Amino acid sequence: MSPLKRKILIVTVIAAAIMELIDTSIVNVALNYMSGNLGATLEDISWVITSYAIANVIIIPITSFLTSKLGRRKYYIGSIVLFTICSFMCGQASNIWELVFFRFMQGIGGGALLSVSQVVVFEQFSKAKQGVAAALFGVGVFIGPTIGPTLGGYITENYSWPWIFYINIPIGIAVAISCYFLLTEPTVKQKTGGIDWTGIILLAVGIGCLQTILERGETDDWFAATYIIWLTVITVVSLVSFVIWELRIDHPVVNLRVLKSKTLSIAAVLTFVAGLGILTSIYLTPVVAQRLLGLTPSQTGMLLLPGAILALFALVVSGKLLQSGVSPLIIITAGFLFFIYFNYRMSGISLDTSASEITMALLFRGLGLSLLTVPLTALAVSSLDAKDIPQGAALNNMMRQLGGSFGISIVNTYLARRTASHRTDLISNITLYNPAFTERIRNYTEYFQRRGIGLFDAKIKALKVIDTVVVKQSALLSYKDAYFLVGIFFAITLPLLLLVVGRGKRKGGNVIVSDH
Known part of the structure; x- marks a missing residue:
């Protein structure tokens, strides 16, 4: 060609x-x-x-x-x-x-x-x-x-x-x-x-049920719903049976034996976390920008654009660095640290945070994910024979997709729990014995009265304003917690990099990743 x-x-x-x-x-x-x-x-x-x-x-x-x-x-x-x-x-x-x-x-x-x-x-x-x-x-x-x-x-x-x-x-x-x-x-x-119909059916049933649980669990209060319990049982039975079956037959639909490669196995775990970071950050940030900071969809798109442009250049640079012999350990570590810092910055936002501050944080996200994407994608197949590369690539891509699904599910559940907790904490301060609360109610009531509203209705409106503030603050605090949680996932996974790369050997200017 x-x-x-x-x-x-x-x-x-x-x-x-x-x-x-x-x-x-x-x-x-x-x-x-x-x-x-x-x-x-x-x-x-x-x-x-x-x-x-x-x-x-x-x-x-x-x-x-x-x-x-x-x-x-x-x-x-x-x-x-x-x-x-x-x-x-x-x-x-x-x-x-x-x-x-x-x-x-x-x-x-x-x-x-x-x-x-x-x-x-x-x-x-x-x-x-x-x-x-x-x-x-x-x-x-x-x-x-x-x-x-x-x-x-x-x-x-x-x-x-x-x-x-x-x-x-x-x-x-x-x-x-x-x-x-x-x-x-x-x-x-x-x-x-021959066609491994048993493997295909077990995989389709197991993954399909698992994905449904992840997508619908929070909406239907997880195991409070009978169908979630049944789907969980079916998922466990199907996937365990799938693994046993695929390891026993000569021509499996998914060759799980390639996971004997330590490099592929740990790269898949790291890719799972990277997928979690990609989708949760792109899920959380637009919601925060539009619902809490009052930005329009177009303005939200502009927030994401600089980070995406920077990431394009960083992707090429990271590929060049790998080619020139820079250890993947350095590049992947930098990617994890950048992403941890992004989540740390986002966990400190307030309702007064400016669009430029969000954009700056997203630049670190772009750098982090781009520095992870290149070496992890190469790493996943680096120790495989040519005939096993398609299977290794497929498994690695599945882990990225599953990471995103797990991430969205975990974040949604965590947001719901933390929002309820923060609301309870904030409401506990709404009492007639709290001078700050009584002062604010008085100011709001007077504000509505000056606009021709009667005393009783003015107090009702003042209380509704307070409730709106509580809802917004509860949501803000829960989103901050969610960013922090995602950062924790990256932090606790970081030590695995030492097992993946080990001491990368150099040969002809290129890093050879050993499975030993």
């Missing part, structure tokens, strides 16, 4: 990965519009997000198997076509459950656009330049979820919500055509036996 065709292929598959990742978050800001348009409750409309996530997590681990069984070219192009058609059908949906169905099918098609794209990018570079490959692919991993809410907000405000799906159509067509002419089969093919 000529250098020009190689570059076009790289751009093509990265664009496909970005498109898939954008769709994980682009609908978040449009849920209210969808709810009103389709006549659905907010609880029902949340399945638009859940169904896509469930499909993604089910399909990603078995992409390596499907690639070998169907042929990479057919499977990848077929997935693009499925994703594109379902994107159109999502925009055409006339009721909520029709939309949920096509979102699930869109997620099935999108699974290949992440894992297979990563493998294709890595194949275009020599072993010595895998850091550059990781940096290029890292652009999609980082930028996709980051710009999703901003892009979705702009489209929803200026056009209508179906267009958040229609924009995939021209991209999907272009990617399919490009891959038809440029994408080839891998040079090293993985041997497969």
